[in-house]
Amino acid sequence: MTELETTARALVAEGKGILAADESDGTIKKRFDSIDVESTEDNRRAYRELLFTPDGIEEFISGVILFDETIRQSSSDGTPFPKLLESKGIIPGIKVDKGAKPLALTSDETITEGLDGLRARLEEYRGLGARFAKWRATYSIASDRPSEYCVWTNAHALARYAALCQEAGIVPIVEPEVLMDGTHSLEDSARATGRALQALYTELHDQRIDYRGTLLKPNMVLSGYEASNRAGIDEVADATLEVLYKHVPAGVPGIVFLSGGQTDEDATAHLNAMNKRGAHPWELSFSYGRALQAPALKAWVGKSENVEAAQRAFHLRAKLNGAARTGMYAPEMEREAVPA
Ligand code: 13P
Numbered sequence: 001m002t003e004l005e006t007t008a009r010a011l012v013a014e015g016k017g018i019l020a021a022d023e024s025d026g027t028i029k030k031r032f033d034s035i036d037v038e039s040t041e042d043n044r045r046a047y048r049e050l051l052f053t054p055d056g057i058e059e060f061i062s063g064v065i066l067f068d069e070t071i072r073q074s075s076s077d078g079t080p081f082p083k084l085l086e087s088k089g090i091i092p093g094i095k096v097d098k099g100a101k102p103l104a105l106t107s108d109e110t111i112t113e114g115l116d117g118l119r120a121r122l123e124e125y126r127g128l129g130a131r132f133a134k135w136r137a138t139y140s141i142a143s144d145r146p147s148e149y150c151v152w153t154n155a156h157a158l159a160r161y162a163a164l165c166q167e168a169g170i171v172p173i174v175e176p177e178v179l180m181d182g183t184h185s186l187e188d189s190a191r192a193t194g195r196a197l198q199a200l201y202t203e204l205h206d207q208r209i210d211y212r213g214t215l216l217k218p219n220m221v222l223s224g225y226e227a228s229n230r231a232g233i234d235e236v237a238d239a240t241l242e243v244l245y246k247h248v249p250a251g252v253p254g255i256v257f258l259s260g261g262q263t264d265e266d267a268t269a270h271l272n273a274m275n276k277r278g279a280h281p282w283e284l285s286f287s288y289g290r291a292l293q294a295p296a297l298k299a300w301v302g303k304s305e306n307v308e309a310a311q312r313a314f315h316l317r318a319k320l321n322g323a324a325r326t327g328m329y330a331p332e333m334e335r336e337a338v339p340a
Contacts, residue, residue, distance in 0.1 A: 004213025
């Protein structure tokens with residue numbers, strides 16, 4: 001097995017998944033605004049330290065996606081974050097895209113930027129300890145969206161990123177995110193997701209990517225958040241699996257879903273329902289940002305005396321998602337108190 005495949009498989013080891021803690025400056029500011037905490041460099045550092053240090057978190061967390069600032073920061077005892085994570089057996093990763101920007105000559109679609117200079121940045125990140133990376137493209141759903149233009153330009157960029165990663169010995173997580181804002185139906189969501197995936201795997205193949213050294217980070221197929229009669233847990237699980245079976249090659253070792261604004265409990269329940277229907281050709285796991293962090297953020301509110309409570313809240317979310325990896329989650333487990 002190549003080093004890339006070994007790393008990809010370790011990231012989707014049984015019972016484990018990925019913590020996405022790679023919020024850009026703008027996004028972390030939004031999260032901190034929601035708890036009335038100022039987004040200073042030290043507050044960001046303290047918050048990330050809280051997430052990386054709960055005892056036993058490595059039982060459920062295989063890897064953490066870091067932001068450029070975070071991969072250069074250290075814990076309060078001076079240990080660089082990538083070293084701290086490695087010492088717990090957690091694999092450090094890095095967000096390398098530069099964000100979704102307006103796609104020229106469209107009214108409201110985006111193209112993800114960040115390819116210029118990427119080869120040199122990947123080399124530096126590997127030196128800092130990163131063994132996997134992430135690039136996120138976004139697509140919205142409306143009568144004329146996503147356009148073929150948006151689907152194919154983003155697929156091309158995702159594949160260029162993935163090729164540079166594999167050349168650098170870094171596992172690319174490819175993240176085509178169909179956004180779930182709006183009133184669209186489950187069927188609309190399935191169609192848009194299928195189109196984005198089909199274009200992505202066409203480009204990955206054409207650009208010589210070895211699927212075995214990659215992971216896919218897709219949205220789940222949901223009804224739009226503002227739709228009436230939204231699909232339930234089982235319908236979402238079935239619709240998501242159907243799209244994945246149609247479009248994702250079996251050589252991909254794992255599919256690590258994003259949470260995309262679902263409630264914590266829905267994100268866990270959907271993953272659980274899909275794993276209950278297994279075995280599948282790929283591991284089905286999580287790479288959640290909000291759905292893993294929300295309770296911890298709320299418990300912390302920027303106060304050092306709340307760090308332990310916040311860590312317990314995060315530990316519980318990680319444990320429940322770990323259970324969903326094997327279809328062993330039940331909603332009653334939400335009430336379980338984590339020992340201090
Ligand atoms: P969410 O789980 O909050 O959607 O974040 C995952 C992520 O990394 C988005 O790029």
